[in-house]
Amino acid sequence: MDVDYSERFLAAIRRFAAESSVPADGEAWFIGENMSFDKALLSTLSETENKAVRRLFEKGVTIPPQPRVLQDLYKKLMNGEADVRVYAKLLTKDPGLVAMLFKVAQNASFRRYQPFESVEHVLQAIGLQQTANLVRAIALSSVLPAKHNRKAFEAFWARSQAISELAMLVAEERVAVCNIFPDQACLAGIFHDCGVPVLMQRFTTYCKDMRLEEPGRWADLAEEDRRFNADHCVIGYLVGKHWKLPEFICDAIRYHHDLRSMGNHAARTMAAILQLAIQIYHEDRHLPNPEWQSVRPDVLDELGLGDDTLPELIDVVLEQYHGASQH
Secondary structure (H helix, E strand, O other), rough: OOOOOHHHHHHHHHHHHHHOOOOOOOOOOOOOOEEEEOOHHOOOOOOHHHHHHHHHHHHHOOOOOOOHHHHHHHHHHHHOOOHHHHHHHHHOHHHHHHHHHHHHHHHHHHHHHHHOOOOHHHHHHOOOOHHHHHHHHHHHHHHOOOOHHHHHHHHHHHHHHHHHHHHHHHHHHHHHOOOOHHHHHHHHHHHHOOOHHHHHHHHHHHHOOOOOOOOOOOOOOHHHHHOOOOOOOOHHHHHHOOOOOOHHHHHHHHHOOHHEEEEEEEHHHHHHHHHHHHHHHHHHOOOOOOOOHHHHHHHHHHHHOOOOOOOHHHHHHHHHHHHHHHH
C-alpha cells in the first residue's frame, strides 16, 4: 500500500505541536537563543505545512542555532574568499572545534592526504567547502548539550560519530558508483538522527520512555509517535534546513527509514549509505538491527552491491575504521 509521506510529515508536526505543554509566544518563531526562524527555509513545503510548522515552534520546540564561527565561515565562502589562511585564522578561534576537525580528518577516507600538520593543510588538502561540511557536522554536538541524563546524550553522540565515520568510509569505497563524497556522508551521519537530542532536551522522560540507555536500543518511530506525538526524522529535517544542509541531505534525514518513498536519486543514495553504515555499526557491536532485513534489498540495489560483494565491503570498511581508531 502506498503511503503519503508528505501527509505523514504534516500530521507528525500537527500532533507534536498540539500536545506540547509549552505556552505559545504570540507570533514569535524561536530557534535556539532568541533567534528568529527564517521561514524562507521551508519554501519546499506547502502552505498548509508551513502553517503547521509555525504552530510547532510557537509551542516551544527549539531548533539549535548555528555557532557564530560557522556563520562567519559560510559568509566568507559565499563572498568567494579563497585564502586558506583566512579560514584557518577563523577556525583556530575555537580550539575545541579544531581538535575535533583533526580527529575527523584522521578518517581513512582522507588517508591520501595524511598526516595533517596544520589547519591550513587540512583546508588545502580536503578543500574549503569540504572542510566547511566537516566543521558543520562537528559543530552540531556543541549546540545540543545535555540538559539532563548526560549518560544518554554521551551515548547518542558516540553512536552518531561512529555511524558518521562508517558512512564516510562507505561513501569513499562506492564514490565511483554513487557520486557521494566523504564530507557529505559525514554531514548526513551526524545529522540523520539529530531530532533525537532535540526531543531529549524537550521531554525529560524521553530517554526513559524510549529506553535509550539499554544496549542496542534506539528510537522506535511508532513508539515515539504514540508516546510523544513526534517524529525525530521530521525534527531532524527542520534542523538540517535551518543549518542550510544540501537539499538531498535534508531529504535523506527526513526519509532515511523510507527509502522507497524517495524520488531524488542523490537523497536515496545518501539514505542507503546511512542504512549500510548503521548496519555495519550494529554488526561491529554484535547488536541486532531489526530494520536491516526490510531495507537491505533497496540498499544493495542503490549502492550497486550484491550478496557476494557486501561482506567484502563490510570487511574493508571495518578494517579501515578500526585502523583509524588506533591512531
